[in-house]
Amino acid sequence: MNDMTPFATTLKDWETDQEVRWCPGCGDYAILKAVQRTLPQLGANPANTVFISGIGCSSRFPYYMESYGFHTIHGRAPAIATGVKLANPDLDIWLVTGDGDGLSIGGNHLMHVLRRNVNMQIMLFNNEIYGLTKGQYSPTSREGTKSPTTPLGSYDHPARPAAFALGAGARFVARGFDVSKKLPEVLMAAHAHQGAAFVEIFQNCVVYNKDVFDDFAQPKGAEDRQLWLENGQPMLFAGGTQGIALDRxxxxxxxxxVENGDWEAAGVLVHDVSNRTVAHMLVEMPFGPFPMALGxxxxxxxxxxxxxxxxxxxQSSAGKEPDLARLLSKGQTWTVGDNAADPVSTRPPGQGAPNADEPLT
Incomplete structure (x- = not known):
């Protein structure tokens, strides 16, 4: 087993010598720095950390982390990450995907890594567009989104990543956004969870879907439309002047x-992270009438x-001695010599030679 003693690093220790190649202003830069700030706080060891990605803008992430990593194939990162974790459960696995990579061709693989509850952190960058392939609409694009593949506006109903994760059986679901100062806190909570920890990160695509999240995620002026959840605390927003209650x-x-800070009199709900029913309610709250639920x-x-x-x-190997040679020679076997026409039989004595139609095994 690996030593779990915290490993001392700084942000610089997680930076590589690779040129970071995202569009200027892309939200991926902020997410990268958030992760590089978080890992030293976790005491993570680069030699024990693996970043695994699929295809897309977000999937360049492993190149920029000074640790082990795999840049894999479209949608299959969860399957490869599962294999890595099974091969060495001591490794700290971070899976990086996007709304296109993870919810289109990779939706099936993402569902299974969540329902199986493989211990890893899953970061899904959601910019509601296909960025790498030049701006086609994605599974999370809003109705009416105009793109090269929907020139008159999309009429698809968008997928909700957090709702998908809950529906697939995920035991940890969180949300954040690229430039939020609270994103490291969310990532640390995901890392503390033992199991598949799913984090949807809203990410601004400055080229093909610019400022689509500005209503709640712009650097200044949108705080009143953010509901940052904290376990055991009332669901308050807008500086504590408003809250979320249940219409019974x-x-x-x-x-x-909420008047005079009396949230109890207003009937404001207290957040309980173990309440799955309320979690479903929070991810389905329509933004506009409601704030964006984060954390x-x-x-x-x-x-x-x-x-x-x-x-x-x-259990299956208890009391057994490993013997590969015995396993391979078990039952009827044949060894082919130098002369392929004259095989040497290793058939048990007394059984004779096989007939011409009997296959070699």
Whole structure:
């Protein structure tokens, strides 16, 4: 087992000598720095850390982290990350994907890594567009989005990544956005979770979908439209003057005013990260009438996939001595000599030679 003693690093220790090649102003730069600031706080060891990505702008991430990494194939990063974790459960796995990579061709793989609960951090960069392939609409693009593939506006109903994760059985679901100062806190909470930790990160694509999240994510002036969730704390926003309550007749959320700081009198809900029902309600709240729910929406751990696999391996091998040669020679076998026409039989004595139609095994 690896030594879990915190490893002392700085942000500079996680930077590579590679030129960072994203468009100037891309939100990926801010996410990269947030991750590089977070890892030293976690005491992470670069020699024990692996970044695994698929295809897309976000998937260049492993090049820019001074650790191990794989830049893999379209949509298949969750499958490869699962294999890496099973091969060496001690490794700290960070999976990087995008709304196109993770929710189109990779939707099936993403679903299974979540439901299996493989212990890793999954960062899905959501810019609601295909950036690398020049601006086509993606699974998360809003209705009406104009792009080269939807010149008159998309009529698809967009996927909601956090809702998808909850529906797939994820035990940890969180949200943040690229330039938020609180993003490292979200990433640290994801890392502390034992299991598949899913973090949707809203990311500005300055070329093909510029400022699409400005209503709640612009650097200044949008704080009143952000609901930052904290376990055990009331769901307050707009400087504490408004909150989220439950309409007990219609069983749906509603915005209430909070007077003189008395949120209890206003019926404001207290956030419980283990409440899956409320987590579903928070991810489905329509932005506009409601603020954008950010932070840790759901966190309720259960045993991990790789732990179950390790236990099964231990049980199946208990009391047994590994003997590869014995396994290979078990049953009827044939060894072919130099003269292929004259095979040397290793068939058990007394069984005779095979007939002409009998296959060699």
């Amino acid at each position: 007749h219609l069983l749906r959320p509603m915005v209430v005013s 840790v929406l759901y966190d309720d751990p259960r045993p991990t996939f790789e732990a179950a696999v390790a236990q099964e391996r231990a």
